[in-house]
Amino acid sequence: MNWGFIGFGRIARKFLTSLESVQGETPYAFASRSNAVELKKEFSDVKVYDSYEALFADPDIDIVYISTTHNFHCQNVIDALSAGKHVLCEKPMGVSSDEIRKMTEVTKGTSKFLMEAMWMRFLPAYREAIRRAKSGEIGEIQYITASFGFNSPNLKPEGRLLNPDLAGGALYDVGVYPLTIVSDIFGWQPDSFQAQAVLSETGIDQSIQVQLSYKGGEMAQVFGSIAMNTNKEACIYGSEGFIKLPLFWKAQEFEIHKGDNIEKVELPFKSTGYAHEIEEVVKCIKEGKTESPLFTLNDSLMSANLVESILSSIFNQS
Numbered sequence: 269m270n271w272g273f274i275g276f277g278r279i280a281r282k283f284l285t286s287l288e289s290v291q292g293e294t295p296y297a298f299a300s301r302s303n304a305v306e307l308k309k310e311f312s313d314v315k316v317y318d319s320y321e322a323l324f325a326d327p328d329i330d331i332v333y334i335s336t337t338h339n340f341h342c343q344n345v346i347d348a349l350s351a352g353k354h355v356l357c358e359k360p361m362g363v364s365s366d367e368i369r370k371m372t373e374v375t376k377g378t379s380k381f382l383m384e385a386m387w388m389r390f391l392p393a394y395r396e397a398i399r400r401a402k403s404g405e406i407g408e409i410q411y412i413t414a415s416f417g418f419n420s421p422n423l424k425p426e427g428r429l430l431n432p433d434l435a436g437g438a439l440y441d442v443g444v445y446p447l448t449i450v451s452d453i454f455g456w457q458p459d460s461f462q463a464q465a466v467l468s469e470t471g472i473d474q475s476i477q478v479q480l481s482y483k484g485g486e487m488a489q490v491f492g493s494i495a496m497n498t499n500k501e502a503c504i505y506g507s508e509g510f511i512k513l514p515l516f517w518k519a520q521e522f523e524i525h526k527g528d529n530i531e532k533v534e535l536p537f538k539s540t541g542y543a544h545e546i547e548e549v550v551k552c553i554k555e556g557k558t559e560s561p562l563f564t565l566n567d568s569l570m571s572a573n574l575v576e577s578i579l580s581s582i583f584n585q586s
């Protein structure tokens with residue numbers, strides 16, 4: 269397939285390396301509103317557009333990869349689908365459940381494929397760790413912790429992470445990964461939750477913690493931050509042991525701890541890691557599917573619902 273990229277920033281470059289590693293998939297065109305002139309010089313064998321509309325209008329593009337800032341995703345997805353393209357959109361695909369409903373409505377009127385790029389779900393190490401956790405190997409799962417915090421020095425108030433107009437904030441940017449690993453074990457709907465956040469001067473959640481409780485008595489503790497480095501680890505605790513996933517959202521290994529016994533499992537990802545989600549997209553489209561069974565549009569809706577509830581609990585408190 270011929271791929272068109274919308275928004276060509278930091279993640280697009282890493283995604284490009286993975287795309288180039290998948291046979292039969294071609295980076296065909298990039299659209300950048302801010303950097304088209306430079307991109308034309310850098311990528312002489314790729315078409316470069318200075319507007320997203322021009323890329324959507326290119327009949328040779330089969331699929332659009334969207335990596336703009338969070339606030340633009342919904343409109344970009346709708347425009348790409350309406351132009352007859354398949355779509356893979358970076359996380360979070362929508363900043364509200366209403367946005368996900370709108371995109372789902374549009375995609376249902378087409379025969380086109382749409383998926384949120386929750387790449388973690390497609391990684392071999394991550395999938396195997398979840399499979400083994402669910403197999404009963406560590407007994408009954410009772411508790412999960414997952415933390416993803418990083419500190420980028422010199423973040424600008426107008427930049428995508430701190431700017432509320434660009435839907436900045438830790439939960440949208442990194443918190444969706446810990447919430448997804450918890451959902452993979454306990455489901456998307458906690459019985460109750462409590463959330464606290466430290467807000468930035470710009471008014472977004474720069475650090476956020478959420479404690480979730482589930483009907484069967486299970487619990488989870490989730491943390492996300494764009495203001496501090498954390499251990500960036502997830503742990504799934506069962507009655508007979510625990511599974512530890514270092515760097516769980518880009519997992520390449522995990523450990524199963526049972527008493528004094530530690531089993532280490534290594535399952536490296538291909539290229540820069542995004543090849544697995546790309547292969548899933550290609551497989552689904554070849555099979556005529558309009559969504560992936562591994563991360564469905566309902567997953568996007570449930571994720572957006574949970575994020576929305578958490579953020580409204582924070583911003584209604586403050």
Ligand SMILES: NC(=O)c1ccc[n+]([C@@H]2O[C@H](COP(=O)([O-])OP(=O)(O)OC[C@H]3O[C@@H](n4cnc5c(N)ncnc54)[C@H](OP(=O)(O)O)[C@@H]3O)[C@@H](O)[C@H]2O)c1
Nearest residue numbers: 275276277278279280299300301302335336337358359428
């Ligand atoms: N899957 C992953 O591992 C991963 C990792 C990091 C980020 N992400 C996600 O990928 C997306 C982009 O993240 P990124 O780190 O690549 O972002 P970025 O480099 O800061 O920006 C990406 C693009 O967004 C547009 N943009 C940035 N700031 C803007 C502004 N102030 N006004 C209008 N447009 C602006 C620009 O598009 P133009 O090129 O058109 O100017 C830019 O090239 C987000 O959804 C993020 O959550 C995913």
